[in-house]
Amino acid sequence: MVPTCIDLNLIPLSTTDHTPVEDDDMVCDLSRKGYNENKKLKEMLSFVLEDYNSLKTHFNKLVQDKEELESSPKKRKFDDDTVQQSSWKRRKEELPTSGIRRVYVRIDPLDKSLVVRDGYQWRKYGQKVTRDNPSPRAYYRCSFAPLCPVKKKVQRSMDDDGVLVATYEGEHNHRSSTQEAANASFADEQQESSSIIKLDEVLVEQMAKYLCKDPNFTSELAAAIFSKVSEVDFFKSNKHTIILMQTSQNRASRTFMDYESISQAMDGICALYERKLKNLNPVMRNITYDIQDLYNFMDGLADLSALVYDHSIQAYLPNDREWIRNRMFHHLKKLAH
DNA sequence: CGGGTTTGACCGGCGC
DNA sequence: GCGCCGGTCAAACCCG
Numbered sequence: 001m002v003p004t005c006i007d008l009n010l011i012p013l014s015t016t017d018h019t020p021v022e023d024d025d026m027v028c029d030l031s032r033k034g035y036n037e038n039k040k041l042k043e044m045l046s047f048v049l050e051d052y053n054s055l056k057t058h059f060n061k062l063v064q065d066k067e068e069l070e071s072s073p074k075k076r077k078f079d080d081d082t083v084q085q086s087s088w089k090r091r092k093e094e095l096p097t098s099g100i101r102r103v104y105v106r107i108d109p110l111d112k113s114l115v116v117r118d119g120y121q122w123r124k125y126g127q128k129v130t131r132d133n134p135s136p137r138a139y140y141r142c143s144f145a146p147l148c149p150v151k152k153k154v155q156r157s158m159d160d161d162g163v164l165v166a167t168y169e170g171e172h173n174h175r176s177s178t179q180e181a182a183n184a185s186f187a188d189e190q191q192e193s194s195s196i197i198k199l200d201e202v203l204v205e206q207m208a209k210y211l212c213k214d215p216n217f218t219s220e221l222a223a224a225i226f227s228k229v230s231e232v233d234f235f236k237s238n239k240h241t242i243i244l245m246q247t248s249q250n251r252a253s254r255t256f257m258d259y260e261s262i263s264q265a266m267d268g269i270c271a272l273y274e275r276k277l278k279n280l281n282p283v284m285r286n287i288t289y290d291i292q293d294l295y296n297f298m299d300g301l302a303d304l305s306a307l308v309y310d311h312s313i314q315a316y317l318p319n320d321r322e323w324i325r326n327r328m329f330h331h332l333k334k335l336a337h
Numbered sequence: 338c339g340g341g342t343t344t345g346a347c348c349g350g351c352g353c
Numbered sequence: 354g355c356g357c358c359g360g361t362c363a364a365a366c367c368c369g
Binding site for chain 2: 358
């Protein structure tokens, strides 16, 4: 696979051997595709930034409202009219005011259904054409748990027919069906399932939380992930894995590498360590090391984490250094047999 | 028959 | 007060 590289001072490491392409037409074709892809990614990023800004504004407003409420407690309108209060009003009062998230899902532009698979069960309760977008907006409630307050709206993106925008409201009060299935089927992989985070969290949000607050790095990574999500069929049998690392305290040393599978990612980390050993011992013909040396190498990195693509929810799940250590142990153990 | 979807009606908020 | 708009309801409908 060709590593993703957009000009944001980030240099992805090469993960595969690339033989020089001799066919000029193919080069032109690739660069044209690359240009189109980058154009789409830029659009996606502008959505993300727009969301971030609106969320930030919303959050600030909530904080401000809370402060005002605490400083001068007012009697809520809800208390004023009790009997005549409609059920709709009461429900609205109970609605969560926080936890609004937006997810962008790349789909087939010809697919007219407004379905975003995210591991939860939803019941559609309405559809509406809105003024700002010719595509209808579908309204869903979570039907997995009887009292789950979560709602979502799904609408085709105005700028890109191939993108669905899902807006989530509220927090699930239960686990997703995907998580339940994962727990039942893979009891021996408790380590893995225990690290599964709430499935409705969007991948860009995951990135933003998982990494430190470097907007350039986060944007770059989000762009790379979006491009991978659109190629989901390609990875049906493997879990596309992105290794994020920062080799030193210098932020400029941040980089990422992407692999077709978890085991390839483990091989990639080994290769990185072996390259380092080779640089340190250029005259030595054979270099041997044990797993503890490898662990020391991983621990010596300023930051190390992995994002693993889950096809069932079309999202990347973050994993920490400890998870990588465990996977590395199992990977090397398997190789030894 | 039960559960999910469709769709027109209805409601509350908001701007003018 | 009125009209527009987004969100929700609920009856009718569909499907396995």
